[in-house]
Amino acid sequence: MARALINVPAKAKRGEVIAIKTLISHIMETGFRHSTTGQAIPRDIITTLVATYNGAEIFRAELSPAIAANPFLTFYTVATESGTIAFRWTGDNGYDVSEQATITVE
Amino acid sequence: MRQHNGTTRRDLLIGAGTIAGGIGLAGLVAVRPSEATPATMQEAIRKVVGEATVNKGKVKLDIPPLTENGNTVACGVSVDSPMTADSYVKAIHVFNEKNPQPNVISIQLGPRAGRAAITTRIRLADTQSVTAIAELSDGTFWSDSVEVIITLGACLEDPV
Numbered sequence: 001m002a003r004a005l006i007n008v009p010a011k012a013k014r015g016e017v018i019a020i021k022t023l024i025s026h027i028m029e030t031g032f033r034h035s036t037t038g039q040a041i042p043r044d045i046i047t048t049l050v051a052t053y054n055g056a057e058i059f060r061a062e063l064s065p066a067i068a069a070n071p072f073l074t075f076y077t078v079a080t081e082s083g084t085i086a087f088r089w090t091g092d093n094g095y096d097v098s099e100q101a102t103i104t105v106e
Numbered sequence: 107m108r109q110h111n112g113t114t115r116r117d118l119l120i121g122a123g124t125i126a127g128g129i130g131l132a133g134l135v136a137v138r139p140s141e142a143t144p145a146t147m148q149e150a151i152r153k154v155v156g157e158a159t160v161n162k163g164k165v166k167l168d169i170p171p172l173t174e175n176g177n178t179v180a181c182g183v184s185v186d187s188p189m190t191a192d193s194y195v196k197a198i199h200v201f202n203e204k205n206p207q208p209n210v211i212s213i214q215l216g217p218r219a220g221r222a223a224i225t226t227r228i229r230l231a232d233t234q235s236v237t238a239i240a241e242l243s244d245g246t247f248w249s250d251s252v253e254v255i256i257t258l259g260a261c262l263e264d265p266v
Contacts, residue, residue, distance in 0.1 A: 017220035030229070032206045058219065062212040066205050068178040068227040068260075075213075078220040 006087060008101040012079035020059075021074045022049065024089055024097065030065035046071055046091035054083035063091075079105045141231070142208040147201050150208035151239065154199050155247045160239060164248040167200075167238040168225075171253065176230040176260035181210075184223035185240040185248070195222035197241040204234040217243075229260035 007021040024046070031043025043065065051059040058077050077085075086100040142150075151160070168182035185195045194217040200210035210228050222240070230236070237251045 030206070053218070056218075058216065060214040061224075064207060064209045064211060066202060066207065066210040066229050068229050072225075072227050074225045075215075076219050076221040076223060078218055080218070 004087070004089070004097060004099040006099055006101050008085055008103055009079075010102075011104045011106065014079065014081075014105050016079045017076050018079050018103075019074060019076055020051070020085065021072070022051075022087060023070060023072045025070050026089075026091070026095075028063075028065065028067060028069045028071065032065065044092045044095075046089050046095060048090050049073060050088050050090075051075075051077075052086045052088075053077060054081065058085075079103060081105050141204055141206060142202065144203050144235075147203050147208040147237070150201055151199075151237070154212075155239065155241075158245065158247050160247045160249045162249060164242075165198075165238050165240045165250040167236065167250040167252050169236060169252045169254050172255045172257075173230070174257045176232070176256040176258055178227045179230050179254065179256075180225065181228045181236070182223070182225040183238045183240075184221075187222045187240075187242065189217055189220055189222055191217045192243070194243045195219070195240050196243055198222070198224060199239045199241075200228070201237045201239070202228075202230060202234055203236075204232040205230065210236070230254060230256050231259045232256055 004024040009018050012018050026046050027044060029041055029044040033041050035041055045065055046063050049061045050057060059075050061073060063071060082103060082105045084100045084102050089097045164186045166184045169179060173179050183198050187193060187195045195215050198213045201208050202210055211226060213224055215222060233255045235251050235253050237249055239247055239249045241247055
């Protein structure tokens with residue numbers, strides 16, 4: 001099953017730039033490889049990651065087969081208010097995984 | 107031993123070997139998946155930037171110049187921008203020359219990012235040049251390119 005790891009600081013000062021790290025287990029099959037019997041292995045990748053901060057979108061990534069297996073992404077955001085940062089990965093074959101982290105802003 | 111028509115056994119064997127080799131080579135070329143070329147990369151870049159000119163600078167693409175395994179290559183992009191409501195980075199795109207497809211990743215940011223920097227891990231099929239392009243809020247495009255040497259390529263090898 002899909003397993004996602006996200007790293008968001010639990011506490012931050014208002015206006016501070018915080019680093020967010022995400023890692024999710026996924027094969028990211030490119031669709032360019034062939035099995036031992038010579039059949040093409042169909043593409044199976046995560047195509048998008050969207051991060052929202054209390055409902056407002058702060059980050060969106062469109063992934064391609066050129067992203068390594070178990071996609072790892074880090075980015076930054078400004079800690080504006082306490083609340084939740086939600087992540088949603090969607091991809092081929094109806095792949096859809098959500099995860100969220102809470103942050104306290106002082 | 108000389109045959110009636112004047113060809114020797116050696117001539118025949120060389121001829122047969124050449125034909126077999128030629129077929130083998132043609133097979134190899136046909137099986138290989140299509141590659142992105144510098145031209146398709148330029149096309150993919152044009153699709154994103156349109157008619158705008160792409161300037162060098164402001165963007166820093168951070169990839170180790172020599173990588174043993176193309177299956178996971180650390181890739182960081184940072185853009186020199188104040189990230190205020192008036193001046194911020196709208197999008198970051200990464201392209202490659204020789205993978206089967208030219209696109210690597212497209213990222214949309216906003217002033218709330220605070221810092222225009224991302225890192226990820228990418229696959230590279232071959233020794234090639236990778237380009238990062240940033241779109242700023244004023245509509246200008248900035249880029250950086252890095253030549254990466256890959257000892258073992260990704261994407262094209264078959265699973266064990």
